[in-house]
Amino acid sequence: MSQEPRLTPEELENLVNDEFADASASDEDFDFPADPDEEDEAGELSDEETEDLTAADDDYGQSVTFSTE
C-alpha cells in the first residue's frame, strides 16, 4: 500500500464535507444506530448498490511501523 502524505484533521474534514455536501442537510438521519435491533431499515439494496458494496478492490495490504534502531 502506498504511503501518502498525512492529511491534517482539517484537510480531511474539508474533503469529507465537500464529498458529502448533499447529504449534510439530512445528517440527522445518519446517526449511529441507537440499538442494533431498532436501527433504520434501509430495505433491500438494488443490484447496482450491492455491486458497489461488494466491488473488487485491488489495493491490498497495510504498512506497519517497526523499528529495531
Add this chain to the structure above:
Amino acid sequence: MSYRPPVLQATSVPSNTAVDGSIPTSAATATRDAAIQATRTADATVDANAGTMQQADAQRAMPRARTDNLNDAAGRHLTPTNETVERPSVYSHRTNRANVNRAAARFNPAQRTAAATFINPQTDQQRQIRNGLNSHFESGGSVNDLLPATQRLVRRLDGAIQKAERENDRSHVVYTTLNVQGTSRDDYLQALNNTPNYHQNLLGYTRANHDVNKIAGDQDAIYVQIETSRGMYVGNEGSTGHLLPRGLELEYVGSGDFNVDDGQGGTVRRTIVQMREVRQDERTAARS
C-alpha cells in the same frame, strides 16, 4: 476460547530460538505499543461506564468486535505446514456473499454511503479520504482526534463492518501484505521468530483477500495469512475481497514456505507469515 492454532515450524527463516526472549524494539516502538495498550484499556473503561452499547460506541477509540454469532466449529484455520494453500471454494464465496448481502440490506443510508465510498472509491476525492484516514490511523492517530464530520464517517463505516460481523457464522482465513517501515523484511521475519506470540496491531482498515493469488505486494512486501472472525466480505463475481476493521490485534503464529495453488493447475512457492486474531475475551482474560 478453545481454538489455538498449532505453532508452525519456520522453514524459510531461522527457527524459533529466542536470543533474549523478546523482540528488540526501539524506544519509539515501545512508546507506540504502550499507547495502543492505553487506548484499549481506555475503551474497556468506556464500556464499563457507558449506559448503553451505543453510548460506548460513540466514545470508543477502536470498534468492538460484533461477531456474536460465530460458530467456532465452522471456522477455518491457518494452513498447516507442508500443505498447499488452497484457493477459496465456490461454496465459501457464496456463503460469505450471502452473509454480507444480508448485512448490507440492513445498512442505514449513511452506512451504505460510507461503506461504498471506502470499499470502492469512485472519485479522486473519495480515494483521498480513504487513504488519508488510513494514514491517520496507521500513524497512531485516534478517531477522537478527527473533526466531527470525519468522525461520523469513520463510525458509520465501523458500524457497517460490525453489521457484517454479526452475520459472520465462521472464522475467515484471509491474506494481505505488510510493508514494514523502519527495518528490512528479513530483520522483521527474524525478529518475529525470536519473539513467540508477538502481537502486531493493524491500526487502519486493511484490505485483504480470501485468495492469496489476488494479493500483489511490493517486492519487499510480506505476505500474511490471517485467521480472524472480524471484517466484512467484499467479494463479488471474480473477487473474494475482505475488509478488516481498524484496530485489529494479531498474534504471530509462525512462518514458512508454502505451495500456493496458482489456479492454473500448478503451484508457486511463497513465504507466508501466519497470524491469528487476538479476541476481546482473550485480552480480558489476560488482564485478569
